[in-house]
Amino acid sequence: MESKLIVIKGDITKLNVDAIVNAANHSLLGGGGVDGAIHRAAGRELYEECKTLGGCNTGDAKITKGYKLPAKYVIHTVGPIYGREGGNEADLLANCYKNSLTLAVAHNVRTIAFPSISTGAYGYPIETASKIAVTTVKNFLDEKKGYVEKVYFVTFSDTDFKIYQNLLLSL
Numbered sequence: 001m002e003s004k005l006i007v008i009k010g011d012i013t014k015l016n017v018d019a020i021v022n023a024a025n026h027s028l029l030g031g032g033g034v035d036g037a038i039h040r041a042a043g044r045e046l047y048e049e050c051k052t053l054g055g056c057n058t059g060d061a062k063i064t065k066g067y068k069l070p071a072k073y074v075i076h077t078v079g080p081i082y083g084r085e086g087g088n089e090a091d092l093l094a095n096c097y098k099n100s101l102t103l104a105v106a107h108n109v110r111t112i113a114f115p116s117i118s119t120g121a122y123g124y125p126i127e128t129a130s131k132i133a134v135t136t137v138k139n140f141l142d143e144k145k146g147y148v149e150k151v152y153f154v155t156f157s158d159t160d161f162k163i164y165q166n167l168l169l170s171l
Protein backbone atom coordinates (compact mmCIF):
# COMPACT_ATOMS: atom_id res chain seq x y z
CA MET A 1 0.00 0.00 0.00
CA GLU A 2 1.20 3.54 -0.78
CA SER A 3 2.52 5.28 2.29
CA LYS A 4 0.61 8.09 3.95
CA LEU A 5 3.67 9.46 5.70
CA ILE A 6 6.32 10.95 3.46
CA VAL A 7 9.56 12.76 4.19
CA ILE A 8 10.86 15.35 1.78
CA LYS A 9 13.67 17.89 1.82
CA GLY A 10 12.90 21.42 0.73
CA ASP A 11 11.04 24.66 1.27
CA ILE A 12 7.58 24.12 2.75
CA THR A 13 6.27 27.34 1.21
CA LYS A 14 6.51 25.83 -2.28
CA LEU A 15 4.31 22.81 -1.62
CA ASN A 16 1.03 22.34 -3.39
CA VAL A 17 -0.87 20.75 -0.51
CA ASP A 18 -4.17 21.61 1.19
CA ALA A 19 -2.42 22.93 4.31
CA ILE A 20 1.06 23.70 5.53
CA VAL A 21 1.84 23.97 9.22
CA ASN A 22 3.76 26.94 10.58
CA ALA A 23 6.13 26.69 13.57
CA ALA A 24 5.00 30.00 14.98
CA ASN A 25 5.38 31.89 18.27
CA HIS A 26 2.70 33.06 20.76
CA SER A 27 2.06 36.31 18.89
CA LEU A 28 1.32 34.60 15.55
CA LEU A 29 2.65 37.78 13.96
CA GLY A 30 5.71 36.28 12.27
CA GLY A 31 9.34 35.71 13.14
CA GLY A 32 12.41 33.99 11.71
CA GLY A 33 12.93 30.46 10.38
CA VAL A 34 10.02 28.73 8.71
CA ASP A 35 7.60 31.30 10.18
CA GLY A 36 9.40 34.14 8.42
CA ALA A 37 9.51 32.20 5.16
CA ILE A 38 5.76 31.46 5.30
CA HIS A 39 4.82 35.07 6.04
CA ARG A 40 7.07 36.37 3.26
CA ALA A 41 5.65 33.94 0.73
CA ALA A 42 1.99 34.35 1.77
CA GLY A 43 2.11 38.14 1.84
CA ARG A 44 0.66 40.94 3.95
CA GLU A 45 -2.85 39.50 4.05
CA LEU A 46 -1.64 36.58 6.14
CA TYR A 47 -0.26 39.00 8.72
CA GLU A 48 -3.56 40.92 8.71
CA GLU A 49 -5.57 37.74 9.38
CA CYS A 50 -3.12 36.63 12.07
CA LYS A 51 -3.64 39.94 13.90
CA THR A 52 -7.30 38.98 14.41
CA LEU A 53 -6.53 35.63 16.09
CA GLY A 54 -5.46 36.83 19.55
CA GLY A 55 -2.23 34.78 19.61
CA CYS A 56 -1.85 31.10 20.41
CA ASN A 57 -0.76 29.06 23.41
CA THR A 58 2.06 26.52 23.30
CA GLY A 59 0.77 23.24 21.85
CA ASP A 60 -2.38 24.81 20.39
CA ALA A 61 -3.09 25.54 16.74
CA LYS A 62 -5.04 28.10 14.69
CA ILE A 63 -5.93 28.12 11.01
CA THR A 64 -5.82 30.85 8.38
CA LYS A 65 -6.03 31.05 4.63
CA GLY A 66 -2.86 30.57 2.59
CA TYR A 67 -3.17 33.73 0.46
CA LYS A 68 -0.27 33.80 -2.03
CA LEU A 69 0.94 30.33 -1.07
CA PRO A 70 0.07 27.31 -3.21
CA ALA A 71 -1.42 25.81 -0.03
CA LYS A 72 -5.06 26.67 0.70
CA TYR A 73 -4.52 26.94 4.45
CA VAL A 74 -1.81 27.66 6.97
CA ILE A 75 -2.16 25.96 10.34
CA HIS A 76 -0.16 27.91 12.90
CA THR A 77 1.06 26.04 15.96
CA VAL A 78 3.41 27.07 18.75
CA GLY A 79 6.04 24.53 19.71
CA PRO A 80 7.63 24.25 23.15
CA ILE A 81 10.91 26.01 23.87
CA TYR A 82 13.24 23.18 24.83
CA GLY A 83 14.23 23.32 28.51
CA ARG A 84 11.74 26.07 29.33
CA GLU A 85 8.46 24.17 29.73
CA GLY A 86 8.94 22.55 33.13
CA GLY A 87 9.48 19.08 31.70
CA ASN A 88 6.31 19.17 29.59
CA GLU A 89 8.16 19.61 26.31
CA ALA A 90 7.29 16.18 24.88
CA ASP A 91 3.55 16.47 25.63
CA LEU A 92 3.41 20.00 24.28
CA LEU A 93 5.17 19.00 21.09
CA ALA A 94 2.79 16.07 20.61
CA ASN A 95 -0.12 18.48 21.14
CA CYS A 96 1.16 20.64 18.26
CA TYR A 97 0.82 17.70 15.88
CA LYS A 98 -2.52 16.47 17.31
CA ASN A 99 -4.16 19.90 17.39
CA SER A 100 -2.92 20.74 13.89
CA LEU A 101 -4.35 17.49 12.52
CA THR A 102 -7.64 18.01 14.37
CA LEU A 103 -8.00 21.42 12.68
CA ALA A 104 -7.03 19.85 9.38
CA VAL A 105 -9.79 17.25 9.65
CA ALA A 106 -12.32 19.95 10.61
CA HIS A 107 -11.45 21.83 7.40
CA ASN A 108 -11.50 18.80 5.13
CA VAL A 109 -7.75 18.95 4.55
CA ARG A 110 -6.53 15.83 2.74
CA THR A 111 -2.85 16.67 2.30
CA ILE A 112 -0.79 18.46 4.93
CA ALA A 113 2.89 19.31 5.38
CA PHE A 114 4.67 19.79 8.71
CA PRO A 115 8.04 21.42 9.29
CA SER A 116 10.18 20.03 12.08
CA ILE A 117 8.48 22.02 14.85
CA SER A 118 10.64 23.39 17.69
CA THR A 119 13.90 21.98 16.32
CA GLY A 120 15.30 25.30 15.08
CA ALA A 121 15.21 28.44 17.22
CA TYR A 122 13.34 26.59 20.00
CA GLY A 123 16.20 24.11 20.44
CA TYR A 124 14.41 20.73 20.63
CA PRO A 125 16.88 17.95 19.70
CA ILE A 126 15.89 16.56 16.31
CA GLU A 127 16.28 12.88 17.32
CA THR A 128 13.61 13.05 20.03
CA ALA A 129 11.43 15.66 18.34
CA SER A 130 11.22 13.65 15.11
CA LYS A 131 10.15 10.51 17.03
CA ILE A 132 7.37 12.45 18.71
CA ALA A 133 6.33 13.93 15.35
CA VAL A 134 6.17 10.60 13.53
CA THR A 135 4.52 8.57 16.30
CA THR A 136 1.94 11.25 17.08
CA VAL A 137 0.96 11.63 13.43
CA LYS A 138 0.85 7.87 12.89
CA ASN A 139 -1.35 7.34 15.96
CA PHE A 140 -3.70 10.11 14.88
CA LEU A 141 -4.10 8.66 11.38
CA ASP A 142 -4.66 5.18 12.80
CA GLU A 143 -7.44 6.53 15.04
CA LYS A 144 -9.07 8.78 12.46
CA LYS A 145 -8.96 6.71 9.34
CA GLY A 146 -10.19 8.09 6.03
CA TYR A 147 -9.71 11.80 6.60
CA VAL A 148 -6.13 12.88 5.93
CA GLU A 149 -4.57 11.13 2.93
CA LYS A 150 -0.96 12.29 3.01
CA VAL A 151 1.26 13.85 5.63
CA TYR A 152 4.57 15.32 4.47
CA PHE A 153 7.40 15.87 6.93
CA VAL A 154 9.40 18.68 5.38
CA THR A 155 13.04 18.76 6.39
CA PHE A 156 15.52 21.47 5.61
CA SER A 157 18.88 19.69 6.01
CA ASP A 158 20.34 16.38 4.83
CA THR A 159 20.83 15.28 8.43
CA ASP A 160 17.20 15.91 9.34
CA PHE A 161 16.04 14.22 6.14
CA LYS A 162 17.97 11.05 6.99
CA ILE A 163 16.71 10.99 10.57
CA TYR A 164 13.07 11.17 9.43
CA GLN A 165 13.68 8.69 6.62
CA ASN A 166 15.09 6.11 9.05
CA LEU A 167 12.17 6.63 11.41
CA LEU A 168 9.60 6.14 8.65
CA LEU A 169 11.40 3.04 7.40
CA SER A 170 11.28 1.57 10.90
CA LEU A 171 7.50 1.95 11.26
Ligand code: AR6
Binding pocket: 010, 011, 012, 013, 023, 024, 025, 030, 031, 032, 033, 034, 035, 036, 037, 038, 079, 115, 116, 117, 118, 119, 120, 121, 122, 123, 124, 154, 155, 156, 157, 160
Ligand atom coordinates in the same frame (compact mmCIF):
# COMPACT_ATOMS: atom_id res chain seq x y z
N1 AR6 B 1 10.74 25.09 4.90
C1 AR6 B 1 10.86 24.01 5.72
N2 AR6 B 1 11.54 24.01 6.86
C2 AR6 B 1 12.18 25.16 7.20
C3 AR6 B 1 12.10 26.34 6.41
C4 AR6 B 1 11.33 26.27 5.20
N3 AR6 B 1 11.20 27.31 4.39
N4 AR6 B 1 12.82 27.31 7.04
C5 AR6 B 1 13.33 26.77 8.15
N5 AR6 B 1 12.95 25.48 8.26
P1 AR6 B 1 12.30 27.20 13.27
P2 AR6 B 1 11.07 26.58 15.89
C6 AR6 B 1 13.26 24.48 9.31
O1 AR6 B 1 13.39 27.95 13.95
O2 AR6 B 1 12.29 25.87 16.34
C7 AR6 B 1 10.52 31.61 14.63
O3 AR6 B 1 11.20 32.83 14.76
C8 AR6 B 1 14.42 24.75 10.20
O4 AR6 B 1 15.65 24.41 9.57
O5 AR6 B 1 11.67 27.83 12.07
O6 AR6 B 1 9.73 25.95 16.15
C9 AR6 B 1 9.11 31.65 15.21
O7 AR6 B 1 8.51 32.93 15.08
C10 AR6 B 1 14.11 23.81 11.36
O8 AR6 B 1 14.48 22.48 11.03
O9 AR6 B 1 11.07 26.90 14.31
C11 AR6 B 1 9.36 31.29 16.65
O10 AR6 B 1 9.74 32.42 17.41
C12 AR6 B 1 12.58 23.86 11.44
O11 AR6 B 1 12.16 24.47 10.21
C13 AR6 B 1 10.50 30.31 16.58
O12 AR6 B 1 11.21 30.63 15.38
C14 AR6 B 1 12.03 24.65 12.61
O13 AR6 B 1 12.86 25.76 12.90
C15 AR6 B 1 10.00 28.88 16.48
O14 AR6 B 1 11.12 28.01 16.54
